[in-house]
Amino acid sequence: MAKDTNASDAKILREPAEVQYRHQLEALKQQDKDTPPSAWKLSPRAVLTYITGTAKPIKATIDGKAVEVPITRKFFGDDTIVERAIVTLASERALLLVGEPGTGKSWLSEHLAAGISGCSTLTIQGTAGTTEDQIKYSWNVARVIAEGPKTENMIPSPTMIAMKTGALLRFEEITRCVPDVQDALVSILSDKNIVVPELPDANMVFARPGFNIIATANSRDQGVNELSAALKRRFNYVHIPIVSDQKTEIAIVRDRSKELLERYKIPAKIEDSVLTVLATVFREMRAGTTADGVSFQKVSTTLSTAEAIGVALDSAIYSRFFSTGAVGVEDVARQLVGSVVKEDLDDLKVLKEYLSVVAKKRGAKDASWKAFHDAAMKAVTSAS
Ligand SMILES: Nc1ncnc2c1ncn2[C@@H]1O[C@H](COP(=O)(O)OP(=O)(O)O)[C@@H](O)[C@H]1O
Ligand SMILES: [Mg+2]
Incomplete structure (x- = not known):
């Protein structure tokens, strides 16, 4: 080929x-x-x-x-x-x-x-x-x-x-x-x-x-x-609308981050389960509601697909140099904070609310959401 x-x-x-x-x-x-x-x-x-x-x-x-x-x-x-x-x-x-x-x-x-x-x-x-x-x-x-x-x-x-x-x-x-x-x-x-x-x-x-x-x-x-x-x-x-469908957004983040990681010669692969958590957080924070009907405040920053690619890429680079090389939800959580809190420090409060209202509840049933919640909470606390 x-x-x-x-x-x-x-x-x-x-x-x-x-x-x-x-x-x-x-x-x-x-x-x-x-x-x-x-x-x-x-x-x-x-x-x-x-x-x-x-x-x-x-x-x-x-x-x-x-x-x-x-x-x-x-x-x-x-x-x-x-x-x-x-x-x-x-x-x-x-x-x-x-x-x-x-x-x-x-x-x-x-x-x-x-x-x-x-x-x-x-x-x-x-x-x-x-x-x-x-x-x-x-x-x-x-x-x-x-x-x-x-x-x-x-x-x-x-x-x-x-x-x-x-x-x-x-x-x-x-x-x-x-x-x-x-x-x-x-x-x-x-x-x-x-x-x-x-x-x-x-x-x-x-x-x-x-x-x-x-x-x-x-x-x-x-x-x-x-x-x-x-x-x-x-x-x-x-x-050009913001991609509204989760599957498509995951595909974009997967394809683009793979290409960019190859460019930087970083041999990390981001698992779909990690990408799913990332895409879900982006979608829900953008909309201010979750699929199961929980509402919270919206963030003022644009959480675009490009931003999600950035988070995926930074997580992989971080994980390659300072961690195991396998990109986990913890890495994503850490990078996410910087992405969400850009224009307005109040967004940090929104993220905190999201974490305690949505991520924590899911964490009771799902280990990746628990890991995500814990790492993000830690990052939010040290940023505020
Ligand atoms: N719908 C999409 N299809 C493919 N790539 C996308 C899409 N949306 C965002 N991206 C990716 O996001 C990144 C930034 O996009 P960019 O064209 O600079 O955004 P804009 O010019 O709208 O601000 C690019 O790497 C691009 O591949
Ligand atoms: Mg542009």
Whole structure:
């Protein structure tokens, strides 16, 4: 079987998706039965398969050898979300992925760009300090002073490179940018060009077919700089929900932490029983109720799936270096406290309440819940 590179044998800590999963992308390309839209590397159906995975490996020829390549699932959740995202990117409109932090928006955006353009690195990270130059272009000032403004003295932005090559631009956290800067995108999205008034001859850069934008925004800070009406009209919104189904959440945490642990060369395996306790605690604390109808206060921190992956990973690293190497519920309990108590110290009280109302009761019947309760209580007491 052709395995994709795992960063553990690569020289780079985190390879972009198109490098890490290149065998999967190549296999899908060889098997692609549909015609991709202009400048797309894969057809929409193959992009969907790349993101949602296949049950069985697919046949391909990699480096001259006939192999079977497993296509792993990248994004877990409702597949129609991914379909809608792909359809939008094939249209005139740009795509905005909106949702709570840690729901996999950036992750989905990276894989969409890798599958469609074969390049996920043309990225702008939106911040309060993002300038119009970073979206359009800037100049090599020393050379402009010496030679005047010429095309060669221009420093193109990721947007300009994406336009020239007919690729996808990723715009992360777009609502963190101030409105003036966001407005620079209006003309790019409607006219599909950038005007360069400093260049007398070649003063327009046109976008090639294939160019489009995938932006992400956190619904938590939508209010910071909400998109202007003009920009809203040019985006299709796709809402990414928090995973509501426990099985799916366990699968995400299992898959992602396994991959990340391999990257850090940590040979720990987290048992499903431990993951189940972790996922249950996250779900219940998020909702403020349990499956058997006990209610308590909700925490103010977002307890996202990404946060659960973080806890799983930290528990495994802790257990590898300071404990037995077998990740137990005690390790999870210890790391959980830091995750829950982030924005607000009052959350510590909520966690305490949860532990005494829910975890303790379960502990009377179930040894893992007892171990979880005891270790978490100890950690909470020393944190408060
Ligand atoms: N539905 C999901 N499917 C796959 N991975 C997910 C999902 N939700 C969260 N993750 C994982 O959580 C981590 C953080 O996600 P990220 O894309 O950075 O979140 P966001 O951009 O929404 O804040 C990633 O490693 C990603 O793999
Ligand atoms: Mg993100």
